[in-house]
Amino acid sequence: MTLRGVRDFAYQAVYRYMINLINEVSTDTRVKLPSLRQLSLRLNVSISTIQYAYSLLEKEGRVYSVAKSGYYVWPLASNPMAMPSGDLLERLYVAARRPGMVVLSGDEPALLASLDGTLLRLERELVRQYPHPSQPWSQPCGVWELRAALAARYTSSPTRCWHADDVYIGADLQGVLDILIEVLGLRGATVVVESPCDWLILRLLQDAGVRILELPWAHDGSLDLVSLEGMLRGESVRLVLLSSAINLPSGFAMLPHDCLGVARLLDHYGCWLLENDTYGELGFKPPPVALRDVVNPERLVVFSSFEKILGPEAPYAYALSRHMSSELQRQFLLRSFRLSSIRQRAIARLYHSGRIDQHLRNLRPLLSQQADEMSQRLAQHVGNQVTCRMPAGGATLWLGSTHAVDMRQVFQHLLARQVVVAPGELFSVGGLHHQHFRLSHTFHGQPDLEIALAALSEALRRAQIG
Incomplete structure (x- = not known):
């Protein structure tokens, strides 16, 4: 067919x-x-x-x-409460996709502003220009136009510059991270990872047998550089994985002092940085500096995706690296990603025309406004039951319970009320964040939101320990 x-x-x-x-x-x-x-x-x-x-x-x-x-x-x-009894993440995935659930666990910034129509119009134009691609397998690392657009976007100076050949585009974030784990030789190695950290990243590292050392963000939004230096000095660390500017789900923006401190430590111990730029352009305010702009570019690999900005119609992810080009090309060729060249070119045109920038100028204030509105609603419904720090960007809030609670019991109680939240333990491999949970704030005019927040308050009250 x-x-x-x-x-x-x-x-x-x-x-x-x-x-x-x-x-x-x-x-x-x-x-x-x-x-x-x-x-x-x-x-x-x-x-x-x-x-x-x-x-x-x-x-x-x-x-x-x-x-x-x-x-x-x-x-x-199916019974609405017939959930898998084992893995918490699987239970969350299943629950979030049941009809009728109020899904407060998501992380979809592009829900507030979509480029679907623009992308489809560009695709129609490009289909007329490229009706029958003659070499669908000739660009296994992505079409040149999109690679060049990304290289230009990440270039910040003559010494911190990227070229199209430094950019590699894959089908999705998981596929690109799988390749990076292989190329960087992380299987069985020791890696320092910021915490909280996206569960996809943690699961992929665990599956590869990576020994994960967690570097928690402090309550004031700073990184513990003393602990980081202790890890680098006392362990054989292959690389450090940190966000470029904003950590999510915590919503903390990296302080300029911490950026410089991380760069100094990485340089002193000759350690590589794997930078997560998934949320780098979703800050409510422009960050004063991105981590990649101060670390040694010769020991730097960056990864990100288009999905958080453009939505599920653009699931592609990408990596930037100045080195290991032959092995990266080999791995991308072996994966044989069948990416739509038309859609890649359409995304490239969004960058070249400035429409991505205009889209972000529209999206950021919407996200900030939604975060503020959700914070106000939380204050009304859960009051002093949770701590809520305003995030620096993104589409979620990172909440902590002010009383000791059984967060799994909170999760299960909310499922019974057809509400889904993301327990904090999913964002750690070492038992951190058991008193936290992630909540989406991209709910525009949802009629069930007030009921869901009232259910959250009741669940937190019922799950108190002691």
Whole structure:
């Protein structure tokens, strides 16, 4: 089956195919659907197109995904409380994708402002210009236009400059991180990771047998440089993984003093930096400095994705590195990412035309306003039950309970009320953040929000320990 055409975009045809497939396999037990790669080969379309179709089905509550496993069809006779009994992250994933749930655990900044229409218009224009790509496999690291646009965006000086050949584009963040783990030789190595840290990153490192040392952010938004130096001096640390400017979910912006301190320590101990720039452009205010602009560029690798800015229609991720080019090219070639060249070129045009910058100028104040409004609502409903520090960017709030609570009990109680939050323990591998949870603030005009926040207050009260 080949899905082509200018008027009928591929993901729409894939979506209809998946609807029919779901109707065929639906039973009273959960059924696993074909993987992204299997469907890509079956339907002769890119992995990103399959992923976008799956994301639409998830939002409609027709399917759900399980980390490191795949996509599943909801059982026909499913009980709303029939959750997996084991892994907490799997339970969260399943619950968040059930129809009728108020999902306060998400992290989707682009919900407030979308470039869907603009991206589709650009794709239509490009389809007319490139109706039949003659060499779909000729650019395994991404199309040159997008790589050049990213290289230009990350260049800040003649000595801190990037070129298109330093940029590598993959299907999604997980795929790019898998490659970086391999190329950087992290399997079985020791890595210092800021904490809290995104659970996708933590799970991938754990699966690779990486020994993780957690460097917690302090309550005042600073990094403990004394602890970092102790780790670098006393351990054989392969690299340090830190955010470029803003750590999420904590919402802390890195202080200029801490940036310089980290750079000094990394340089002194000859340690590499793996910089997470996923939220680097989502700060409410421009950061005074990004970490990559002060560390040694010869021992630096940066990774990020488009999804947080553009939404699920742009799931691609990318890495920037001046070194290890032959091994990076080899790994990207072996992965055989089937990325839509048309969509990549459309994203590149968003950068070249300045539309990305305009989009961010519109998105940042919306995110800031939503964070402020959610903070006010939390003050009304949970009052002194939680601590809430205003974030420096992003689409979530990092909340801490002012009383000792069983956060898993809070999580379970809220599920019974059809509300989903993200417990803080998911953002640590060493038992940190058990009294915290992440809450999305990108809720614009949600009628169930007041009920959900009242349920949160009740859950925190019932789960108090002692």
